[in-house]
Amino acid sequence: MGARGAATRDKLVESSxxxxxxxxxxxxxxxxxxDAAGVSLGNAxxxxxxxxxxxxxxxxxxxxxxxxxAIPRLRQGAPLxxxxxxxxxxxxxxxxxxxxxxxxxVQVALPASSRASPFSLESAQARGLAIDLMRQAADASRPRxxxxxxxxxPMLLWLAYLGITLHWVVDSSPDQARTRRLVDGVAPIVGRAxxxxxxxxxxxxxxxVVGLLAPASASTPTAAATPAGASR
Amino acid sequence: MGARGAATRDKLVESSxxxxxxxxxxxxxxxxxxDAAGVSLGNAxxxxxxxxxxxxxxxxxxxxxxxxxAIPRLRQGAPLxxxxxxxxxxxxxxxxxxxxxxxxxVQVALPASSRASPFSLESAQARGLAIDLMRQAADASRPRxxxxxxxxxPMLLWLAYLGITLHWVVDSSPDQARTRRLVDGVAPIVGRAxxxxxxxxxxxxxxxVVGLLAPASASTPTAAATPAGASR
Numbered sequence: 001m002g003a004r005g006a007a008t009r010d011k012l013v014e015s016s017x018x019x020x021x022x023x024x025x026x027x028x029x030x031x032x033x034x035d036a037a038g039v040s041l042g043n044a045x046x047x048x049x050x051x052x053x054x055x056x057x058x059x060x061x062x063x064x065x066x067x068x069x070a071i072p073r074l075r076q077g078a079p080l081x082x083x084x085x086x087x088x089x090x091x092x093x094x095x096x097x098x099x100x101x102x103x104x105x106v107q108v109a110l111p112a113s114s115r116a117s118p119f120s121l122e123s124a125q126a127r128g129l130a131i132d133l134m135r136q137a138a139d140a141s142r143p144r145x146x147x148x149x150x151x152x153x154p155m156l157l158w159l160a161y162l163g164i165t166l167h168w169v170v171d172s173s174p175d176q177a178r179t180r181r182l183v184d185g186v187a188p189i190v191g192r193a194x195x196x197x198x199x200x201x202x203x204x205x206x207x208x209v210v211g212l213l214a215p216a217s218a219s220t221p222t223a224a225a226t227p228a229g230a231s232r
Numbered sequence: 233m234g235a236r237g238a239a240t241r242d243k244l245v246e247s248s249x250x251x252x253x254x255x256x257x258x259x260x261x262x263x264x265x266x267d268a269a270g271v272s273l274g275n276a277x278x279x280x281x282x283x284x285x286x287x288x289x290x291x292x293x294x295x296x297x298x299x300x301x302a303i304p305r306l307r308q309g310a311p312l313x314x315x316x317x318x319x320x321x322x323x324x325x326x327x328x329x330x331x332x333x334x335x336x337x338v339q340v341a342l343p344a345s346s347r348a349s350p351f352s353l354e355s356a357q358a359r360g361l362a363i364d365l366m367r368q369a370a371d372a373s374r375p376r377x378x379x380x381x382x383x384x385x386p387m388l389l390w391l392a393y394l395g396i397t398l399h400w401v402v403d404s405s406p407d408q409a410r411t412r413r414l415v416d417g418v419a420p421i422v423g424r425a426x427x428x429x430x431x432x433x434x435x436x437x438x439x440x441v442v443g444l445l446a447p448a449s450a451s452t453p454t455a456a457a458t459p460a461g462a463s464r
Binding site: 103106107110117163169170182185186188189192193196199201202204205208209211212 | 335338339342349395401402414417418420421424425428431433434436437440441443444
């Protein structure tokens, strides 16, 4: 893509994200996106086959912003509870402008066959960025989890993050305050569970959790965790 | 409601559930339900203000079938892993005929304001039945969890069940085999976690979990777990 093509593409992404934030997903059409970007509809379709393709751009933008906000603030040697709370709260910060859009988005992303699913092949780049952020948070934190669990930690933290995100999407409390409190409650629990995982008494539990995630590599979704992704 | 009214109501419920199973949620309209039941559209609306009201009937039917299937097969004194696997698998058995309908249903039930949400006021009766089934499974099982956790166990198991249900809804594997394997993996993990909860070393973790659920009674959704329900 030449410089002019890249600029056109950027304009389309920018105008679609602004429109998603302000008008929501349903009201945003390819025609309106093209108009706002000053691009013909045919030209817009040359860059993005559908609105769904722009959702992947949204993923990427959100992940990049999330990393830019969270990584510099991770504290080396801090308890996982602290670094995890930071990562989850900054994740919510980045998603907040899109909250209106969240409900419609989950409806688009939930079906097994959806390319917008966080488990889909098409979401691999954004998912990789998100899981790598979790890896950085886990690696920065002390104490470390049981060695058997270490490789799975980024995936486990990412699944926890997806759960928090789902809670946030349906959270009707002002400023999604309830999800903020959930983060403050969940982060210490994860921290304690990780400390507990180091004790011999937790060996069986650790083995079971690792076994559940066994088909996965640390950077791809697991069979157990990804009904949507694995069968295609 | 007289006997004739009750019979009409039953006919409407029956024909709507058959139609949900066979044609899915979208294709099922109040008019088609009324026609299949041999009831005028006006009369149908007298009993059910909308299709959503029939979703609550579906909840109730599913919960009653689930209890009828699971309760007699709970084994007193068995490990929680065994009784929980039984309850989760029988839950999937009962829902299986509605799998096609599942995706559309989650889209209806997910929004914070939806009366079809499992956390809504309107779902209280079905939710109560479901949580009570979890209570029976927990009470039948040995060893018991840490005493601090006992009151919260039915709620925790029910939340796990909702998670499994969400996985099942988006599970595109044949006969949702992947969700069956997830149940087989998760049940022993819950059982082990409960055994671990009894040890002094897990005291802090148990306190954190109980604290997270603190605003809840054992029979109503928690603030943390129910963004949808609690703010209305």
